[in-house]
Amino acid sequence: GDSVTQMEGPVTLSEEAFLTINCTYTATGYPSLFWYVQYPGEGLQLLLKATKADDKGSNKGFEATYRKETTSFHLEKGSVQVSDSAVYFCALSESGAAGNKLTFGGGTRVLVKP
Amino acid sequence: DTGVSQDPRHKITKRGQNVTFRCDPISEHNRLYWYRQTLGQGPEFLTYFQNEAQLEKSRLLSDRFSAERPKGSFSTLEIQRTEQGDSAMYLCASSLGGRGATNEKLFFGSGTQLSVL
Secondary structure, X not given: OOEEEEOOOOEEEEOOOOEEXXXXXXXXXXXXXXXXXXXXXXXXXXXXXXXXXXXXXXEXXXXXXXXXXXXXXXXXXXXXXXXXXXXXXXXXXXXXXOOOOEEEOOOEEEEEEO | OOOOEEEOOEEEEOOOOOEEEEEEOOOOOOEEEEEEEOOOOOOEXXXXXXXOEEEEEOOOOOOOEEEEOOOXXXXXXXXXXXXXXXXXXXXXXXXXXXXXXXXXOOEEOOOEEEEEO
């Protein structure tokens, strides 16, 4: 079945550092790819998405590019802030499936220190 | 827009007891999802409703689990004869999905944390 693998955390960074969180996937079709973020005490929120190969999703300074050749969707931000401290989840949605049933990776906790 | 609401936020129960959780989706959303998240893991899909119809159930959803959405609005998830392995965060999400839509944005609630002693 479909699966998502992302780098384990925690990732600890200083403010203004560059952040990369690796995500690779296995899927039988052509899935849509997502990054969700969970801030402390809050529910999961969609951060960005890409629906086809070479699409780039972006939001709040974060970017991720759908790379079909490497089955990857790595998340990047050029200059992190303390407020970016959260758990980040990479996810995919099966192509052709009814609804938006998501398969999530295990999550990566990011801690940004001032 | 009050977001997706889940009740209760926390539930502690003894093994063997039945528990029921409630989810109130965003009012105009026609799709509703249940996920389960254990500590340090990503959420796992349990089941999905389009309006009042339950369209898909994961094999994770044993016979002890049942979900309903009787009027196409709020949903309940019941676990009968709880086991310690049921301890997890139960997440509800809703979305507005058109015909054939497969990648619409999901809005998640804050979840119900279940602890089975």
